[in-house]
Amino acid sequence: xxxxxxxxxKGLAAVAPVTLTxxxxxxxxxxxxxxxxxxxxxWLPSDRYWPGLGLLAAFGLVLAVGVLVDAYVVRxxxxxxxxxxARIPIVKSIFxxxxxxxxxxxxxxxxxxxxxxxxWRMNGAQIIGFVTEENVSPRLFGDxxxxxxxxxxxxxxxxxxxxxYLPRHELRETDLSVEEAMRLVLIGGVSGSG
Numbered sequence: 001x002x003x004x005x006x007x008x009x010k011g012l013a014a015v016a017p018v019t020l021t022x023x024x025x026x027x028x029x030x031x032x033x034x035x036x037x038x039x040x041x042x043w044l045p046s047d048r049y050w051p052g053l054g055l056l057a058a059f060g061l062v063l064a065v066g067v068l069v070d071a072y073v074v075r076x077x078x079x080x081x082x083x084x085x086a087r088i089p090i091v092k093s094i095f096x097x098x099x100x101x102x103x104x105x106x107x108x109x110x111x112x113x114x115x116x117x118x119x120w121r122m123n124g125a126q127i128i129g130f131v132t133e134e135n136v137s138p139r140l141f142g143d144x145x146x147x148x149x150x151x152x153x154x155x156x157x158x159x160x161x162x163x164x165y166l167p168r169h170e171l172r173e174t175d176l177s178v179e180e181a182m183r184l185v186l187i188g189g190v191s192g193s194g
Contacts, residue, residue: 032058096160117181118151118171120164128181129153129164129171136165154185 036054044053068074085095115134119126133150141148149168154161174181 029055036061115178117174117176117178119174120151120153120166120171126172127153128174128176128185130178130181131171132163141165154182156185156187 033052033054036057037049040053040057041049069078082095082099086092115131118129118131120129121127129151130153131149132152136145136148136150138145147167147169148165149171150163151166151171152161152163176184
């Protein structure tokens with residue numbers, strides 16, 4: 001019975017990531033179509049609407065928001081909305097985790113928040129970190145600021161993280177991309193190879 005259960009778990013581990021990914025993409029597409037199809041059907045003549053137009057409109061809407069984010073007024077509104085979400089007890093945890101997760105997505109010509117992946121030794125352990133700022137403000141650390149870098153250390157399974165200001169000479173470079181390192185940290189170091 002135990003062997004059968006272990007075989008089932010292996011199959012589940014092989015099928016679950018693909019199935020969940022397909023399901024999330026499908027759910028997002030259906031949700032976008034459902035939400036935006038109503039207004040589109042109202043605005044367009046009935047013979048002009050076709051299935052998938054809601055999804056296309058959602059893509060266009062997200063693209064428009066991406067363009068507007070560069071505007072000062074929109075950035076202020078987004079910051080205001082984020083500050084409101086950050087005050088609601090349960091919502092702030094969910095929002096913070098999602099915000100941290102999206103920080104490593106490419107953002108066009110703007111430099112990423114997470115610039116490079118480094119290792120830092122603490123009590124014999126090696127910790128994966130992400131340099132977020134190379135030039136630390138002298139207002140924070142005075143003359144020592146020139147030797148420091150801000151390094152973000154996310155916790156596994158995206159339950160939080162820490163930003164430490166560390167001497168650059170204590171950081172060891174890695175050849176991992178931000179995406180590879182973030183994936184490794186988020187899954188608690190569990191490797192898919194082997």
